[in-house]
Amino acid sequence: MEVFLVCLFSLLLVKVSSVNPSLNDDVLGLIVFKADIQDPKGKLTSWNEDDESACGGSWVGVKCNPRSNRVVEINLNGFSLSGRIGRGLQRLQFLRRLYLANNNLTGNIAPNIAIIDNLRVLDLSKNNLSGVVPDDFFRQCGSMRVVSLAGNMFSGNIPSSLGSCSAIATIDLSFNQFSGSVPKEVWTLSGLRSLDLSDNLLEGDIPQDVTALKNLRSINLARNSFSGKIPNGFGSCLLLRSIDFGDNSFTGGLPIDLKGLVLCGYFSLRGNAFSGDVPEWIGEMKGLQTLDLSMNRFSGLVPNSLGNLWSLKRLNLSANGFTGNLPESMANCTNLLALDVSQNLMSGDLPSWIFRSDLEKVLVAENRMSGSLKNPLYSFTEVAVQSLQVLDFSHNAFSGEITSGVSGLSSLRVLNLSYNSLSGHIPATIGDLKTCSSLDLSYNKLNGSIPWEICGAGSLKELILENNFLVGEIPTSIENCSALTTLILSKNRLSGSIPATVAKLSNLQTVDLSFNNLIGILPKQLANLPNLLTFNLSHNNLRGELPAGGFFNTISPSSVSGNPFLCGSAVNKKCPTKLPKPIVLNPNITTDPDQSSLSPTMGRKRNILSISALIAIGAAAVIVIGVISITVLNLRVRSTTSRSPVALAFSAGDEFSRSPTTDANSGKLVMFSGEPDFSSGAHALLNKDCELGRGGFGAVYQTVLGDGRSVAIKKLTVSSLVKSQEDFEREVKKLGKVRHQNLVELEGYYWTSSLQLLIYEFVSRGSLYKHLHEGSGENFLSWNERFNVILGTAKALAHLHHSNIIHYNIKSTNVLIDSYGEPKVGDFGLARLLPMLDRYVLSSKIQSALGYMAPEFACKTVKITEKCDVYGFGVLVLEIVTGKRPVEYMEDDVVVLCDMVRGALDEGRVEECIDERLQGKFPVEEVIPVIKLGLVCTSQVPSNRPDMGEVVTILELIRCPSEGQEELLN
Template structure:
């Protein structure tokens, strides 16, 4: 109670107020003794709510009406509802109040509380068990906060009449308590979007009143246990985005009232159980992104109430069963990314309510069905199949065509022929039209201009001719115009200026002629422009320098002439982007322009020759003396990190002696060969687990004591090389932070999660060794050394070519994107943690180790693992900013610039601190591209790749996390850069 008293006094304005609060707090302590002798509304509800208020922060003043002088909270206290007869609080609803702090003990006084809802706040700490035990509580909603910790296994042992509990979107971990089965009246349980691990406790299936169960977006694994038929009242079950394996329990078919089933994004396998055909009331079935195989069962047509059926990204094969078309209520059908074959039958027209059909990336054949334009579809996605025929014939054969509903039409990557229908303009709601990579002929229809909602137009890689119609300016919502690799001629219409939202304009590999219209300079949002390999002529409009968001502008292989515009993007444009234009002049093409006189030199009459010849200009001298703001920030951050390093070093020194003695003792007990023993949990011998196969070490623990086998040392420990008995080398990391490691159970759970991560660009974790004083992580051995040595210590055969560097950047991006996809943040990204394989492929290592050390806050963490300042995102210095995957994006951006320039992210000079991203940004703005790229490349690099890659690195190192792209977007941009460059080489 002392903490409550101090906090209450800090909010009290005078002595009288303090006396009242002291009285209330004293009553709270002594309440169990004489509560019956006091007025309940005064000494229970008022007291409990005031003490609850003391424990939280209310920055918006939402609880200003809560006054300790009131006799009852039932009159005008916001968020409080009472029983009018008993005058006791029955509901406390404070959703979305921006409250923070912890849930204190004050609420235990609300003995008649039936509903407690504190969702969408910033509450932290653990969930008090006393709340669950309130005798009348029926509804508990603590969702969308920052509550953390694991739930005690007996938390729900006394849950009384609890009917609904939601703990979704917090940071809770551990296992789901088995005591949940004590909540016999529970109808809703939502534990989604946390970090719960382990298997589903089979005891949950005994909750006969349960109607809704949501365990999605956690780390749950193992098989779904049998016995689910016990939930005979279940309506909704969501187990998506976990790590479940095995098959769907056959007895799920006995839950006949089920309406929603979502098992998507797991590793479930096998065939679908036949008893699922009994689920006739089910309206939503999502099994996306699993490992199911075989044919789509014919009984699927018996689920007559299905509105959404998603079996995408599995291994289904064979034909789509005809029974699917009997699903009269069906609105969404998604069978994409499978191996389905055969044609789409016309009987599909019976699905009158169908809105979305997604059959992308299958092996479907036959003609384009006519029913597509009959049933009022909103989205039709049939790309990357083997469909033939033409849109024109399908439309003309349709007796009743629904034009108003279609929003997305993607038929790309098929074998369609014929013309784009002239009636395409009738589809007034169309937002995406993609007919690329087909054999479409004819011209771009003029009716395109009637599509006011159209955002993406992709007709590339066809045989279109004619010209781009001027009516295209009527499609004012366009963001992407992609018409490359056709036979389109004529001029670029000036009406394109009305499409002000365009970010991508690709017209390459056509027969366009005439000048580039000045109107194109009004497209201020352009990011990627490709007009290469055409017959464009004339001068470049000077207004093109106004572009601010450009990543790429390719004008190569035309007949353009005159001087390149000066300023803006054109100061850094790559020579290859303007090559193949013999009459162009300017620095980018290394050709001087005729009749250009040098500007006269104007001397300052107030200066003397001595002063001019013997000193630098004032602003330059000033710049050398005074450090830049970014430099000062870097020095300050470095000082904070040094302090953190000192603190953690002192901590390590204290435990190192005992750790070393314990480790040596453990090794000695096993004869120096811990690794040859079978897995055990005995304290003296430790526990060794290999994720694939039995442990088979020949050197074992001896390597850990042999300095000759040491590969290197990092913030978490030393790494050694040892050999399996079959001759296969492995790398072993010996953790030197044992005192900070989680318990064995938590340690093993986290390590096993990391052990499941497999990707060509990630170092695989093969196993681990555990004792209370010694923890080892066993990794695959990567023979090529780390990226840092290749960049900064490499010579001779170790030198990295530009192609090597680009592949390393792309590989790192793919590895990080996969980590983020499985909800793992690296935290420790730097060049010494990127290893190079025998074939030059990059492998990102040391990921996920921060999850093993919960006692490290972000400041100690930054000093422990972010040893190089330049990789650390600025939000590490601010406690109020959430650490997300965008921290990895920042570190990746710094790595990109390091790989391209060959320079460290931060370099310390005698009188300055040089931050690489600032230096590159300044050089690019001033057109000094050659100074940015590693001088060892000697000009042997493609500028059309290097410049966009450096710009991408700068975007990734943005100070604002939301301005950084996610890693999958980074991968897409890099592949686009490489694809564009390869296209130029292939065409030249």
């Protein structure tokens, strides 16, 4: 293979040189490089092989040395290039800087890029490069200063030859699948300033001697499987400003020499197994702005020396075993913005400095904190804390009352005081929290009524007052909470009726009013709430009939149980029938003057016979109309069939004895580019032996054209499609103009009144469904391949929506994989071929997409928009990550994928949902955000789902969260 590539490269050079023998090495190398890649946006059209030099200023992305007139820099970042990196770049012997980041380049890394003489910067980050980096890749890298292979799919060991890059200053190999231990030579690079190996599968210990790294400014080993203890040598790297060893398996305590790192601003050890006390010398690292020791096994008291960290902005000590209280010395940390000490064993009163600082976020949840909240909360009236945005004191033992001083928290967005022992009334001033979106006071001992002013600001989205001793009625002012999505007032002593104003809260999703003393009839307007997911009314004294329509048609019986006077199907109790008053006709009175001589008896018989006759006539009319309709349809079908021999020929499964005719009745065949080549006859278009599959819009066949090119033919189901040729051609031509690298290209169509065909490009590797659910070893998708499918599908849908096209039928069988592993979305926009976008017709057409359909298909009051595609995409994301079908039927149960994953996430075991075939070979910090994104996309409320353009941006940030890197060229 190597010999073949060398010969091919030589032939290309000879060919280009023969065309223009005056080309210099730079032009020759760049033209050969360009020949190996695809440039869908035409960014490189200015690269002209007829130019004598690439240094005239017109070659995009190329910079030259003005003295030597030779290329010294190539910067093609973000050009959307695909294909492979060929050998053409080897001709550029004066090249100093090569930037190819943020593209779609694939294949193995070119073996000789790194040996270009004097190459100083190599940036291949954020592509789809894969394979093993050869061990001798860096064997001639004496001039190399910056190398970044981040955000690709490289595997295997980090090449040991990297240690020979004696002048290197920046190494970034993050977000790959490198495994094994780090070569010992890397730890001896004395000129190294930045080392980022995060988000790989690396393991092993860090060598005990790392003193050679004296110039190191930043080191990131996060999200790997490193183990052992941190050696003492890092303390000699006095220039270190950022250390991230998070999410590994490090053990032991903190080495004492770290106290000398006075310039260090970021220090994270989160998610390891460090233990013991945090030493007092931590206060000597006076440059710290972020200290994250969360999710370890630290114990003992929080060190008093933290008060010496005057620059500290973020402190996270959560999920450890700290005891005691927060030291008063931390009042000196005047720059502190975020404090998280939740999930520890801390106790005692809250320190007063919390409410005198500029803190924006305070979490002390799930500790043993106690004491009265009265004093610190009362002080708000005097201090008026302007900065606090999140305050979580939940799951502690606080007592006392919530005073009117709570209104001093003027910037608060989240207030969670649940699971404490608070008593007294809810103050009316709580309605002055103008920015508060979440208020949780559940599981306390609060009494009194719900204040009328509770929705004063109208910003509340969550109001949770469950399990208290609240009395009185639900205030009608609840309608002022216009943004409310969650209302939980269960397990109180509320009385009165449910106010009709609740029905004005159109954003409501979750309502729980159970276990109260509510009475009266349910407001019928509740049936108009469009976004309801749950509405629990159980164990009250409500009566009458349940609202008809909407959510209440399918309400769970458990949600209305314990109300003995409720009636309706949900409680299996018939409501009293309200019969209309009977119409009584006086037989002695008639409105027909000509019938005045008839007897009363005759009049009654005449009326009865008239009604019977009307019924009989109506039934007969219906039968006659039905017979006439069926006869006309049969005649039309026979007429159409008799005058369209090609339509007969195209019937799937028929044996053909002739090629299609060319008369006016034989149909119209159109190809959007080039002339149609069906030299083998029209019968070759549809061959039942080559059927690929069937869907809601018809069957698909693979066909080889006369020129040897494979295409896919979709034979549309004629029923329910537009009958007008003009309408059909107009819509198909619109779809034919839609072009994107992640969309299956529509190449042409065929029309007769009884047969319509769509001609698509053939995508070789089949559907995503096959790879996920029917895949053998060779079809199995790695995590990076799955992420690439998710991102490509998102880009395709974003492009469709930008073109004002809704897909309507997102599912794994409609996502195909090409020979390069790129996803291509098919069957887009076919709903345009329906005469009208009726929900019933759409649902019947895409009924095979069970589990992907957005809930608004079942709700006539909600408009069908692009957010339907977002919902289907979200289900597809979860299917790709878990390897499970959207709906799976067990022996005695039905498992809905969205519900299963959402439940697992709530219970903290979401990693159990990830496809077991990945065998842990995935970056958790990438997979979990993708799962959460999928769940957001499957929100029951369309407005809560992001746009596909936003989804693309989020996915790109998940793959490459750090946009900045240090570049040292001197």
